[in-house]
Amino acid sequence: MKNWALxxxxxxxxxxxxxxALFNPLSASIAATTLAGWALLFVGALQGWSAWKSAGFKARTGAGIAAAASLLMGLVLLFGPFGDGTFLRYALTALLIISGAAKLWAARHIRGDxxxxxxxxxxxxxxxxGLVVLTGFPGFLAGSLGAxxxxxxMANGAALVVLSLRRRKVAPLA
Incomplete structure (x- = not known):
């Protein structure tokens, strides 16, 4: 990515x-879920734009997958669970694992850092x-969607901050 500041x-x-979302996961789960849903939509949209602007297939693919995962997770959260909540559980599990895989893919490229x-x-x-949501273990965390x-x-933010600072270090000043 050329624009590390984004x-x-x-x-x-x-x-x-x-x-x-962590400050208020139990007492205002709906508010935390809505806040997290909008944050995921916003982050996903910016990641998608960043992927579009990226040069190179690897950077574009990794950022695009992470953006799609964030956007889908945000949409599912904002529009609520469908049916008995099983769809939300499986969708959230899949999206968390996909998001994690995209971060692990990005980590491969900065091994020496x-x-x-x-x-x-x-x-x-x-x-x-993702595995916690799928298995329901531990119960106190699996029941708290806001947490x-x-x-x-926070994991997404930490990865993006590190990747941006790494990119800043190697990007030529313009």
């Missing part, structure tokens, strides 16, 4: 959205959250 802004927005482990950890957190979304937004 990724930095998206990462900071994602971190803020995650913190806001000092901050490689942050992006790798963010991908692992997303995959782990799961807050953690996913």
């Amino acid at each position: 990724w930095l802004c998206v990462g900071i927005i994602s971190l803020i959205g995650g913190l806001l 000092d901050l490689h482990l942050v992006v790798l950890g963010a991908g692992g957190v997303s995959v782990l959250l 799961i979304l807050g953690l996913e937004l």
